[in-house]
Amino acid sequence: MRYKVTIAYDGRNYAGFQSQINALAIQDVIEGVLQKIFSEKIRIVMSSRTDAGVHAKGQVFHFDSPAVKNEGKLKFSMNSLLPKDIHVKEVKQVPESFHARYSVKKKTYEYLINLGEYDVFLNGFAYQCFYKLDVELMKKGAEKFIGIHDFTSFNTSSLKEYPIQIREITEFKITRQKDLLKIRVTSSGFLRNMVRIMVGTLIDLGRGKKSLEDIDDMLYHPCKGTRRYNADPNGLYLIRIFY
Numbered sequence: 001m002r003y004k005v006t007i008a009y010d011g012r013n014y015a016g017f018q019s020q021i022n023a024l025a026i027q028d029v030i031e032g033v034l035q036k037i038f039s040e041k042i043r044i045v046m047s048s049r050t051d052a053g054v055h056a057k058g059q060v061f062h063f064d065s066p067a068v069k070n071e072g073k074l075k076f077s078m079n080s081l082l083p084k085d086i087h088v089k090e091v092k093q094v095p096e097s098f099h100a101r102y103s104v105k106k107k108t109y110e111y112l113i114n115l116g117e118y119d120v121f122l123n124g125f126a127y128q129c130f131y132k133l134d135v136e137l138m139k140k141g142a143e144k145f146i147g148i149h150d151f152t153s154f155n156t157s158s159l160k161e162y163p164i165q166i167r168e169i170t171e172f173k174i175t176r177q178k179d180l181l182k183i184r185v186t187s188s189g190f191l192r193n194m195v196r197i198m199v200g201t202l203i204d205l206g207r208g209k210k211s212l213e214d215i216d217d218m219l220y221h222p223c224k225g226t227r228r229y230n231a232d233p234n235g236l237y238l239i240r241i242f243y
Contacts, residue, residue: 001064001065001066001067001068001069001093002062002063002064002093002094002095002096002098003062003063003064003065003069003074003091003092003093003094004060004061004062004090004091004092004093004094004098004100005044005060005061005062005063005078005088005090005091005092006058006059006060006088006089006090006091007030007056007059007060007061007086007087007088007089008055008056008057008058008059008086008087008089009026009055009056009059009085009086009087010055010085010086010124010125011026011050011051011052011053011054011055011056011233011234012053012055012085012124012234013085014026014029014052015052016049016050016051016052016054017046017048017049017050017056017059018046018049019031026086027044027046029082029083029086030044030061030078030082030086031043031044033078033081033082034063034078036081037069037074037077037078037081038065038067038069040065040067042063042065043063044061044062044063045061045062045063045099045100045101046059046060046061046100046101047059047060047061047100047101047104047107047241048060048101048104048107048190048238048241050236050238051193051233052233053124053232053233053234053236054233054234054236054237054238055125055234055236055237055238056237056238057237057238057239057240058089058238058239058240058241059238059241060100060241061100062094062098062099062100064096071091071092071093072091074091075088075090075091078091098243100241103243104188104189104241104242104243105188105242105243106170106186106187106188106242107186107187107188107189107190107238107240107241107242108171108184108185108186108238108239108240108242109184109185109186109190109195109236109237109238109239110182110183110184110185110236110237110239111127111182111183111185111195111196111199111231111235111236111237112125112126112127112180112181112182112183112235112237113126113127113129113133113180113181113183113203113235114126114127114128114129114179114180114181115129115133115135115176115179115180115181116178116179116180117179118130124234125234125235126180126234126235127203127231127232127234127235129181129203131203131206131207132207133181133203133206133207134205134206134208135174135176135181135206137205137206137212138174138202138203138205138206139174140212141201141202141205141212141215142172142173142174142183142202143172144212144215144216144219145169145172145185145198145215145219146169146170146171146172147168147169148166148167148168149166149167149168149169149219150165150166150219150222151165151166151167151191151194151219151222152165152222152223152224153218153219153221153222153223153224153226153228154191154194154197154198154201154218154228155190155191155192155193155194155197156191156192156193156197156230157191157192157193157194159224162191165191165222167187167188167189167190167191167194168187168188169185169186169187170186170187170188171184171185171186172184172185172186172198173185174202183199183202184239185198193230195236196230196231196232196233196236197228197229197230197231199231199235199236200228200229200230200231201215201218201228201229203229203231204229
């Protein structure tokens with residue numbers, strides 16, 4: 001039996017989603033809970049790796065077990081054992097053809113920036129920006145990322161691992177609600193730190209440290225050696241996975 005699970009989590013207390021040596025990851029916590037429920041070692045397959053400090057509202061993973069469990073009861077059992085910063089939103093039995101990673105059609109991330117006075121209630125949940133940003137100029141910069149581009153300058157994935165770093169962004173939207181800036185990005189696939197580096201570039205643009213021409217140059221002359229700013233992980237959220 002294959003189970004598809006959708007979860008939300010606060011990533012502040014973890015070294016990312018994927019298991020690591022000598023650090024607690026969200027995957028370790030979930031697999032420990034599943035082992036207690038199923039009385040067997042369970043290995044989960046995630047849709048997307050998130051880094052330390054990154055949050056999620058719609059992370060998805062799947063796992064297999066010969067045991068048949070009621071979906072609602074399994075959700076309840078998992079939530080009763082999981083810490084309060086990880087929550088199961090949905091459990092579904094799915095066909096074996098479903099794969100949490102390879103069946104993905106697109107993903108949506110959101111990045112939050114606090115433009116106002118430091119907010120203690122957003123600490124760890126948004127980038128607290130102390131600089132004045134030109135939001136309208138940032139919107140023009142965001143438009144340049146939409147479409148199919150070589151994003152070699154905007155990620156930290158090695159060219160040896162991913163020799164082709166062309167991706168398509170279908171949505172790059174910036175909205176403002178009072179002092180909170182929301183940056184939403186959707187793509188069929190992201191490379192490591194790609195969203196955070198694009199957001200960091202837009203922050204530099206809004207501060208006057210980069211120009212629209214600089215973004216053009218980074219896109220049309222891709223280079224791993226390009227100087228770029230990787231925005232703080234605490235402002236990043238994995239919002240939804242589309243299948």
